[in-house]
Amino acid sequence: MISIDDMKRRHQFRFMTDKVPDKKIIDKIIKDALKLTPIKNNTWYFYIDIYGPEYAEEKKKFCLQTACHIPEKNYDYIYYQYSQGMPREKHIQEDLLPILDEYYKTAERSPGLPAFNTQVLAPYLIAFKIKKSHYEYHSTMVNMIAAGKGEVFAEDEDIKSMNAVWPGASMFAYVMSVLANKEGLDASFCQCFWRSNYNYNSIYNNETDEVLFFLSIGYGDKEKSEKHISPKDRANNIVNMEDVIKWM
Numbered sequence: 001m002i003s004i005d006d007m008k009r010r011h012q013f014r015f016m017t018d019k020v021p022d023k024k025i026i027d028k029i030i031k032d033a034l035k036l037t038p039i040k041n042n043t044w045y046f047y048i049d050i051y052g053p054e055y056a057e058e059k060k061k062f063c064l065q066t067a068c069h070i071p072e073k074n075y076d077y078i079y080y081q082y083s084q085g086m087p088r089e090k091h092i093q094e095d096l097l098p099i100l101d102e103y104y105k106t107a108e109r110s111p112g113l114p115a116f117n118t119q120v121l122a123p124y125l126i127a128f129k130i131k132k133s134h135y136e137y138h139s140t141m142v143n144m145i146a147a148g149k150g151e152v153f154a155e156d157e158d159i160k161s162m163n164a165v166w167p168g169a170s171m172f173a174y175v176m177s178v179l180a181n182k183e184g185l186d187a188s189f190c191q192c193f194w195r196s197n198y199n200y201n202s203i204y205n206n207e208t209d210e211v212l213f214f215l216s217i218g219y220g221d222k223e224k225s226e227k228h229i230s231p232k233d234r235a236n237n238i239v240n241m242e243d244v245i246k247w248m
């Protein structure tokens, strides 16, 4: 039985320890989540790819593309230099790897340097991806808009199906996270990542841009993660109910 206390146990961990969970438990969590998650029309508009501990090196490369908390709002440093084809982009590994190593070791950002979403280094990293075959029309539309070809109208049905991707994937991920907790594991999300043409890795790159978000499973490193966000900061982050809940 999953109780409210199990749900309270769930937290976002920025850091996981090196301890590797049993693959059989991960498999069980996924199979149980399949049975427990409501999915519109029982149609899977998304799929998941699971990267186990053997992908440690690839995860580290991908982690460079999760650089965040850029000091003094100097977004050019990351988002332009490393993701938009500027001259430094081809040096992404040379520039960012030492910064990532230091951040991972200390769990603290050095002055003037970014942090990283190091939860993606967890022993099990699960990519939630859109099934593009369902959405040829939609992806054409998105590409046209991105190419500045003006407003494009989608059929209602396309939009409705497209809207089913997120609830399904999110519910599945949430159910997985609570089941992971029930097994004594921790689960963290990541949707902060950006593209790079010069950081090829088998987890995220330009050619297979189908990733919605990631779910990491492992054993949370509480001490290191609390350097990123303290329990006090977490408590202050609770949303104001009146801003988001309206009784009609």
Ligand SMILES: Cc1cc2nc3c(=O)[nH]c(=O)nc-3n(C[C@H](O)[C@H](O)[C@H](O)COP(=O)(O)O)c2cc1C
Pocket (backbone or CB within 6 Å): 010, 011, 012, 013, 117, 189, 190, 191, 192, 193, 213, 237
């Ligand atoms: C879809 C999704 C994506 C998220 N992406 C990130 C992320 O990229 N980086 C991060 O630090 N937290 C991420 N989070 C975690 C939320 O910020 C976190 O759940 C929230 O701050 C509440 O903290 P708690 O989960 O510990 O209660 C994500 C959560 C969800 C549901």
